[in-house]
Amino acid sequence: xxxxxxxxxxxxxxxxxxxxxxxxxxxxxxxxIYSLHSVYKEFYYIPIFLGALVFGLKGxxxxxxxxxxxxxxxxxxxxxxxxxxxxxxxxxxVLQVIFAIFAGYLVERERKAKIQLEKERDLARxxxxxxxxVHDLKNPLFSIIGFSRRIKERKGNVDEALDIVMxxxxxxxxxxxxxxxxxRPLRLTPKQADVRAVIAKACQLCAAKARGTGVNLxxxxxxxxxxxxIDSFHMERALINLVSNAIEASSKGQEVKIRLTTGRDTLxxxxxxxxxxxxxxxxxxxxTPFYTRKKEGTGLGMPIVKKIIEAHKGKIHIAxxxxxxxxVKIELPYKVGIR
Numbered sequence: 001x002x003x004x005x006x007x008x009x010x011x012x013x014x015x016x017x018x019x020x021x022x023x024x025x026x027x028x029x030x031x032x033i034y035s036l037h038s039v040y041k042e043f044y045y046i047p048i049f050l051g052a053l054v055f056g057l058k059g060x061x062x063x064x065x066x067x068x069x070x071x072x073x074x075x076x077x078x079x080x081x082x083x084x085x086x087x088x089x090x091x092x093x094v095l096q097v098i099f100a101i102f103a104g105y106l107v108e109r110e111r112k113a114k115i116q117l118e119k120e121r122d123l124a125r126x127x128x129x130x131x132x133x134v135h136d137l138k139n140p141l142f143s144i145i146g147f148s149r150r151i152k153e154r155k156g157n158v159d160e161a162l163d164i165v166m167x168x169x170x171x172x173x174x175x176x177x178x179x180x181x182x183x184r185p186l187r188l189t190p191k192q193a194d195v196r197a198v199i200a201k202a203c204q205l206c207a208a209k210a211r212g213t214g215v216n217l218x219x220x221x222x223x224x225x226x227x228x229x230i231d232s233f234h235m236e237r238a239l240i241n242l243v244s245n246a247i248e249a250s251s252k253g254q255e256v257k258i259r260l261t262t263g264r265d266t267l268x269x270x271x272x273x274x275x276x277x278x279x280x281x282x283x284x285x286x287x288t289p290f291y292t293r294k295k296e297g298t299g300l301g302m303p304i305v306k307k308i309i310e311a312h313k314g315k316i317h318i319a320x321x322x323x324x325x326x327x328v329k330i331e332l333p334y335k336v337g338i339r
Contacts, residue, residue, distance in 0.1 A: 011054050015047045015063065022047075023070040041092060044071065048100050056111065057104030064100040068093060137175060140168035178300040182289060186311045188231040195228050195235075195332075196221045199258055199269065202239035206247060214252030217243070220259045226267060228334055230312055238308040241301045242271040242328050248294075249275030249326060267334040274325040283320055 022043045029036050044067045051063030071093070147161040147168075203219050210217040239258075246256040250273045259270045278286070285291040287306050292299035309316045313333055320326035 008054060011050070015050050015054075016066070019044070019047045019063070019066055019070065026071070041071075044096065045099060048096065049103055052100065052103035052107045056108045057101070060100040060104035060107075061097075064097050067096065137172055140171040140175075143168040144172075178304065182300045182304055182307070186234070186307055188234060188311055190229045190231050190312075192227050193230055193232045194225045195230065195267065195269070196226055196260060198230070198232050198236050199239060199260060202236050202243055203258060205236075205240055206243045209244060210247050210256065213247060213250070215247050215250045216253070216255040217247070218255055218257045220257065222260050222262060226260065226262055226334070228267060228332060230332070234308045235312070238305045238330075239269070239271070241305050242330075245301070246271050246273040246275065246326065246328075249273055249277070251275065262334060265334065266331045269330040269332070270327060272325065272327040277322045277324045277326055278318075278320040279322050283318065286318060 022040055025036075026040050029040070048060055048063045048067060052060035055062070144165050147164050150156050151158055151161050151165075199219060199221060203217060207217060243256065243258065250256055254274050256271070256273045259268075259272070261268045261270075282293055286302050288299075289303045290299040306316055309330055309332075315331045317329045317331070318326065319329075
């Protein structure tokens with residue numbers, strides 16, 4: 001917002017400077033050199049148009065008034081009493097105000113149309129988000145209602161029904177947590193930490209999932225401590241999401257490998273698998289909120305990961321192809337020897 005205000009002030013300064021420059025040329029050029037004065041008058045259309053473009057109808061009219069104030073003394077100074085000549089000069093000022101009104105009107109109309117379009121897009125997005133959330137909450141909610149009814153009627157295995165109710169409730173909790181985390185601003189608490197420990201913790205928390213699916217989870221870390229300014233909790237969460245995705249995409253016996261390398265200004269964390277890979281459509285929409293090909297999931301995992309990485313002033317790159325696996329690379333700012 002501050003940058004926008006500064007840019008508008010900067011543009012206004014340039015416009016005023018341009019008007020003053022044209023006026024100076026007008027008054028410093030001999031009145032008898034009509035050809036130059038005719039060119040100078042045409043130049044006045046430029047600041048009027050820029051005023052309309054940046055500030056709308058009011059801006060165009062204000063710029064016209066400033067041009068009028070500077071130009072009218074020159075017109076009066078050159079008044080020779082000839083009807084045709086003076087009418088021509090005054091008509092030019094009238095044409096300028098018509099141009100200012102017309103240009104300002106067109107810009108204002110375009111802005112209003114753009115605002116209306118943005119409102120319609122926002123409403124469409126809200127509708128899509130609401131539909132996605134309702135769709136994700138519907139199945140676990142039906143499970144809770146159905147199995148709660150069975151428990152009340154003393155039908156079936158009560159312990160099994162309670163497990164399903166609890167699992168469904170936890171699923172709903174995760175969906176709500178993901179939506180809230182994605183919608184609200186991310187507040188980091190960065191501290192100097194050995195990024196190797198963060199990676200190791202994420203791998204440890206994903207180890208049981210890897211063993212359960214028969215996937216080999218390997219890590220290749222730097223031999224020495226790598227200290228960097230990060231929010232360990234959020235970075236760990238992002239890595240868990242990436243490693244978990246890699247495990248889910250892999251088949252039994254395949255390997256998921258996490259590597260840490262350092263350069264002069266950046267460190268790179270890569271999470272690579274040789275699993276199913278992604279087609280072009282999935283890869284292009286991987287960071288689109290609520291987009292998912294999974295039967296379960298909100299489609300907010302990767303957008304949240306991107307949000308966390310970018311909050312650390314980092315970048316995330318994904319290379320993938322069907323049948324060739326996926327390689328996710330995270331680049332973070334890093335200074336050698338800083339602790």
